[in-house]
Amino acid sequence: MIDLLALCAFNAAYAHAIDSDALERWPAFFTEDCHYRITHAENEREGLPAGIVYADSRAMLEDRIAALRVANIYERQSYRHLLGIPLVERADAESAEASTPFMVARIMASGQTELFATGVYRDRFVRHDGELRLASRVAVCDSTSTDTLLALPL
């Protein structure tokens, strides 16, 4: 069965890829036909699926990272993810569903640090060739006001 520790280890590697600026490794945490979305709690309550960021394949995630690397619109910044212990809602040998809380700090080139985003990942994991992958990750932000600031993945 996919267990809590395996999900913890997966999430640690996921966050490390983003926060250490190894963004090119980020899409590989997902299946090829994955669903990835960033939204906020109010949208989710009202059944508005559009969200802030939307992708329905790993190729779209790769495009997003490629675009980030050439964009000049964002001030240089990094994130630091702190992820909680997953709440495992269902798990068997091949798949699992879990909710994992996150806090993300944003660190600007000036050194300024702020608590940038909080929320919960709503995840569906599958095992693919023995490795865990995200079939779906919806990052539900608690605040409605992070929309226009998002540069890096959550």
Added chain:
Amino acid sequence: MIDLLALCAFNAAYAHAIDSDALERWPAFFTEDCHYRITHAENEREGLPAGIVYADSRAMLEDRIAALRVANIYERQSYRHLLGIPLVERADAESAEASTPFMVARIMASGQTELFATGVYRDRFVRHDGELRLASRVAVCDSTSTDTLLALPL
């Protein structure tokens, strides 16, 4: 023996109930004759047990949630708990004592997010009908100045 992973899973479910606004599920994490208290480090050092919130039964916790649901004095807000790994101080098959650090962010309806409370849970767990329950949770806040702002449970 009650082990670290079981405590981690318990805390994940506890935090999720509060942060997803399923507050009515919160009292069920405690035993019927539980002790629940919110205080701060300075009070604890001086042996002042009164604290900021005090309850000595699950019924009192249920009353508190019922009151929250009808109160209009609080601006609409939510919390996001990030809990650390418990430090297990004693554990056997039927009970355990542990200290678990927390950070709680508060998100106002306006979207404003702030690091609201930090501290440590001092916990005593018991096994009841095969399920873990809190016989006692004392949330010791690091700061003396969160008192009057507390709406939701820590």
Added chain:
Amino acid sequence: MIDLLALCAFNAAYAHAIDSDALERWPAFFTEDCHYRITHAENEREGLPAGIVYADSRAMLEDRIAALRVANIYERQSYRHLLGIPLVERADAESAEASTPFMVARIMASGQTELFATGVYRDRFVRHDGELRLASRVAVCDSTSTDTLLALPL
């Protein structure tokens, strides 16, 4: 093999020693000839090892704590560490290497709380007389601007 849960438990005890003002217990988490350093990501990228704090023995860590206890230059404050799940990069029966993200809040005597430091521990653990010890911990802060404010260990 040194496993993820053992590292989690070690880190929980480490953070608790600092945050509960049991600073005299802090050096015992290290080997006698340990390497301990606080630096920031920009220094690391540029290969500047000097950092903000540097110690290459447990005795130096003990000296640092002794100095803290007599110093009057710092306003009274405490820290609250929230540590993520370690990313285990290598592990065998006798040693392990891991990266662990941290967020540290600082709480002043006035009650004022702020997100003070974020970053990642780059660690090398060894087993010594059956107990885990840090042979090396480099706390790489994300921000370049925490330098002059550091009073307590990270």
